[in-house]
Structures are given as C-alpha cells and as structure tokens.
Amino acid sequence: MDVAMIRIPPRGRRLLAAALVLPALALSPASPDVPSDDCGPLLEKPGGGTWACSFVDEFDEARLDPDKWITQDTARTGFRTGLTCYRGASNVEVRSGTLLLEARHEGAMLNCDNPYGVFRTPYTGGLVGTRGHFSQAYGRFEVRAKWPSSRAPGLHGAFWMFPLSPTYGRWPASGEIDIAEWWSNQPSLVLPSLHFHGRNPRTDTGWDCRVADVSTFHVYAVEWLPTEMRFLIDGETCFVRSWTPAPPLVAPQPFDHPFSMILNLGVGTARGINAVTAATALPSTLTVDYAKAWR
Numbered sequence: 001m002d003v004a005m006i007r008i009p010p011r012g013r014r015l016l017a018a019a020l021v022l023p024a025l026a027l028s029p030a031s032p033d034v035p036s037d038d039c040g041p042l043l044e045k046p047g048g049g050t051w052a053c054s055f056v057d058e059f060d061e062a063r064l065d066p067d068k069w070i071t072q073d074t075a076r077t078g079f080r081t082g083l084t085c086y087r088g089a090s091n092v093e094v095r096s097g098t099l100l101l102e103a104r105h106e107g108a109m110l111n112c113d114n115p116y117g118v119f120r121t122p123y124t125g126g127l128v129g130t131r132g133h134f135s136q137a138y139g140r141f142e143v144r145a146k147w148p149s150s151r152a153p154g155l156h157g158a159f160w161m162f163p164l165s166p167t168y169g170r171w172p173a174s175g176e177i178d179i180a181e182w183w184s185n186q187p188s189l190v191l192p193s194l195h196f197h198g199r200n201p202r203t204d205t206g207w208d209c210r211v212a213d214v215s216t217f218h219v220y221a222v223e224w225l226p227t228e229m230r231f232l233i234d235g236e237t238c239f240v241r242s243w244t245p246a247p248p249l250v251a252p253q254p255f256d257h258p259f260s261m262i263l264n265l266g267v268g269t270a271r272g273i274n275a276v277t278a279a280t281a282l283p284s285t286l287t288v289d290y291a292k293a294w295r
Contacts, residue, residue, distance in 0.1 A: 039292045043140065046223060046230060051294030055134045055261075058290045059099045064092060068134065072127035072264070078114040082156055083276055084125040084266030085112035091126035097289070101126030101265040103155060104283035123276065125266030126286075135164045135258035136295060141179065142221035143263065144289040149215035153185035153273065154280025157265035159220055164258045168249060173197050175254035179231065180209075180220035184281070185274040187214055192222065192231035192239050196254050198246035206231050206239025217289060226252045263288060 035042045039053035057068050064071070072079060072086040080086060084103065093100040103125045111118050143159050161177040168174045176195035183189070192206040211218055211233060223230040231239040245253055265286035268274040 039294060043294065046225065051140050053292070054136060054139065054295045055130070055293035056290070057292075058097065059094050059288065060097055061094060064089070064094050064099070064128065069128045069130060070132060072129065075113040076115075078116045079127075080112070080114070080119075081125070081264065081266045082269045083121045083123045084156075085110065085119075085121050085123065086127045086264075086266070087124055091124055092128060099128070099263070099288040099291075101128070101157070101263060101286040101288070102283050103157075103265045103267055103285075123267045123282075125264060127262065127264035127266070129162075129260055129262040131162075131164065131260040131262075134293070135260040136293060137256060137258045138224050138226060138295070140221060140223045140294040141261060142219060142293070143180075143291045144217055144219045145180075145263075146217045146287050147182050147187070147190075147214040148184065148265075148281060148284035148286070150184050150281030150284060151187050152277075152279045152281050153183075154268050154276035154282075155182075155184035155265070155284055156268045156274060157182050157286050158262070160262050161222075161259040162262055163254070164260055167257045168254045171195070172199065173254065174257075175259070177222060177224065177229065177255070177259060179222045180233075182214065183268070183274045184284075188212065190214060190218075190220065190233065192229070194229065194241060194243055194255075196243060196245050197249070198244060204241060204243065206241070209233060209238035217287075224255065226256070229255075261291060261293065263291070 037053040039056050042050040045051055071088045071092050073088040074080045074086045091102045106122050106124055109120050109122050112121055158181040159179045163174040166174045172195040178193040180190045188210045190209055190211050192209055194204045219234050221232045228242040230237055243251055267276040
C-alpha cells in the first residue's frame with residue numbers, strides 16, 4: 001500500500017500530529033530550572049525558607065583537598081579511639097570520586113607515640129576533619145557513605161562533630177554531636193547522639209536509627225537548630241532531640257558555638273561487646289561519596 005496516496009481527514013491529521021509530537025516530548029530532558037546551589041537542589045529548612053550551601057566536597061580530585069581537610073595524627077594530638085593509632089594520611093585515600101578511610105592490622109605491634117605517652121598497638125585507622133578550614137554553629141550537615149559489611153565485632157567509626165574551642169570546658173562540657181556512629185557488632189545501628197554535661201544516654205541517643213544494609217550507600221544528616229537537633233537517614237527523620245544541660249549552662253548551650261566535621265574508622269577496645277579480636281574483619285574501609293554543609 002502506498003501511504004503517500006492515503007487521504008487523511010483533517011481530524012485524523014490532528015490526531016496523527018499529536019501522536020508524533022508526544023513521544024518527542026516524553027524523550028525531552030527534565031527542566032533545568034530546578035533551584036540549586038553548589039550543594040545541589042535547594043533544601044527546605046524546618047521552619048521555612050531554604051538552606052544555603054556553606055561547604056561541599058565530592059572527592060573528585062586525585063587527593064584529599066588540604067584546603068578543606070586535615071588528617072588526624074595521634075603522635076601530634078594524642079587523640080585515639082579504642083586501640084586505634086591514627087597516623088596522618090597513611091590510612092586515608094581519595095579514589096574514583098570517593099574518600100576511603102581504612103582500619104587495618106599492621107602485622108606487628110607498633111609504638112604509637114603521642115604527647116601523653118607511648119602506647120603499643122598493631123591497629124591503625126583513618127580520620128579526617130575540617131578543623132581549621134570549616135566550622136559552623138547551626139545548619140545542616142550531611143554525608144553519603146557506606147560502612148564495612150562485616151558483622152564480626154571490633155570495628156568502630158563515625159560521622160560526628162566536635163567544638164572548635166572548649167568554650168564551656170573539657171569534654172563533654174562543650175558538647176559533641178554524633179550524627180552517625182557505627183559498631184560492627186551491631187551493624188544495623190547507625191546512632192546519632194548528643195554528649196554534654198547532663199546527658200541521658202537513653203533519651204539523648206537515637207536508638208531507632210537503623211539501616212538494613214549499612215554496606216550500601218546511605219545519606220546521614222543532622223539539622224542543627226537552636227532549639228533541637230533533627231537526625232535523618234536517606235531524608236527520613238529518625239530522631240529529634242532538644243537538650244537540657246546541667247547548671248550553670250542553659251540551652252542552647254553548649255550547642256551554640258562552632259563545631260567542625262569529622263569522619264573516622266578504626267577499631268574498638270580490648271574488652272567489651274565490640275572488642276577487637278582475631279575475627280575482626282581487617283582491613284576494612286569506610287567509603288564516603290560526599291560531605292556537605294548548609295547554613
């Protein structure tokens with residue numbers, strides 16, 4: 001049949017034209033006019049308005065950006081977690097658009113020098129923070145990350161925040177914000193928690209914040225407001241908490257001054273339910289796709 005010889009009535013021509021246009025519209029890209037900034041599409045604040053991007057690192061460079069991050073060195077600062085010795089950039093890598101923090105057994109005991117004395121351990125870990133480059137009071141803070149798949153005890157890591165200055169005294173008087181703290185002996189728990197004088201471990205920890213598979217990427221965030229903290233996993237709120245510090249402090253103290261962001265993975269202690277043992281999965285890696293903050 002010669003389709004050129006078919007006579008199509010006017011109404012039929014209109015229907016045919018519509019049929020030809022609609023598939024083309026369906027294949028057209030989404031509108032590029034979605035409001036956004038350096039952090040991506042604008043996010044609404046709990047009280048109205050939108051957050052404004054104040055920090056972003058998508059780890060697209062060949063190395064850790066020294067203008068955004070420092071690496072933790074126990075020998076310099078004395079800071080350690082459990083039996084972990086942090087040795088600067090030794091356990092930190094940026095590769096294929098991700099930040100990799102590795103906990104490992106070094107195969108032999110090593111002397112972990114620090115200002116408070118030497119301790120011996122075979123375990124090392126990776127820790128990075130924004131101290132000296134970025135800190136902020138209030139806002140939204142977020143990472144997209146995945147934890148190791150191991151269910152054997154002994155691994156411990158976190159996305160957390162620590163005050164820039166001991167405004168109200170030594171820890172925990174000046175506060176600490178744990179946005180997502182993880183232990184391999186309870187792998188589905190990724191706990192948010194507030195630390196301060198007057199803290200109640202039962203009510204100041206988000207025991208309902210769970211993830212079925214922590215070894216796949218999830219988004220962990222906190223919206224830090226003057227009156228409360230809102231903790232989210234994949235955009236869903238899992239814990240909301242206001243706080244009442246011990247006298248003489250009054251809320252919003254001690255959470256009213258700048259904090260910096262920290263990411264780390266190491267090992268647990270020698271004893272307890274998450275003690276590091278021969279069964280602990282080493283080496284293991286915390287993988288971070290991005291870190292962002294808004295004000």
